[in-house]
Amino acid sequence: MKPKFAIGDIVAVDGYKDRIFYVESWSEIKRTEEWGVSEYVEFELTDVINGEFLDAFETDLKLICREQFAEDYLLDYDMTNYPEPTSTEINIADIFPSLPSVESVAEIGKGLKKVASNMAKKKAKEEAKQIDGLLDEYNDYMRLYATFEDAEYKTKADGVMTKLRREADE
Template sequence: MKPKFAIGDIVAVEGYKDRIFYVDERRKVEASDKHCVSKYVEYDLTDAINGEWIEADEEDMRLVCREEASEDFLWNYDMTNYPEPTSTAFRYTEINYVREEAVGMAKEPKETPKTARAESAQEVAKRKRETDGLLDEYNDYMRLYESFGDAEYKTKADGVLAKMRREAGE
């Protein structure tokens, strides 16, 4: 029995419309009773946006993207109308609030904060867009320089290249 999904893959789960989850863990289960033995794979999943934790069976899951492409996928993912959690399941983003409330230090906020993974993905997406813009600008100036031979285009291209190097060195 080979699992369909790897750790780190992003999947959709039946019953959780328009939501995406990271595969955190998988278990090969062999259950038996007096009539039969059944083998299946069970997964622990974390909502990629709000951190809700759920369990799901393999047949209820659909691959959205593999782990290698998950960062790129989240960079371009539109989170504006992302659904709220549908169950009362425990969410990792609530860990600190639960502990503080238990000792009477603070109340749970009205909105669940974004997970660190989602914030990181947004920051990476922003940097990627900025880099892509600079590369486009550099390529445009170099094409103009090659077409017309005007040294001003080469100077501007060199300036863009210097800016990319400064930002890469940060």
């Protein structure tokens, strides 16, 4: 199933008079129900002027301009009296009326670096503490082995050494 419209094309939609939309994506839908199978294409669109999102069926669309000519088309497009969004779809301009300043983004970045640095230091301290504990345990078993020459202490010391090697590799 090949759709009539490509990503980036500008289209008009039935019911949205005097508005134009970009084709953002499309989906081939194959629906099976008790009375049969239907196949159709559904498009996700974005209003060229105000960013409103919209889903529409291929049968509701009319080609205005192909993607390769869209930029030139929009340069000459008359936006006076362009209709306001009419649906209940989310409008990006309402969510993000203005972008944050460069300074505020830089301050957030500095804060994130500080938090990440503190977290890395804390993790390194925890790992060092764990390794120190394993080394202490290894040394204890080796002292016991040297004192009593019991093979069980040597086996336990070897097990701790294996844990140490595993921790060092991680």
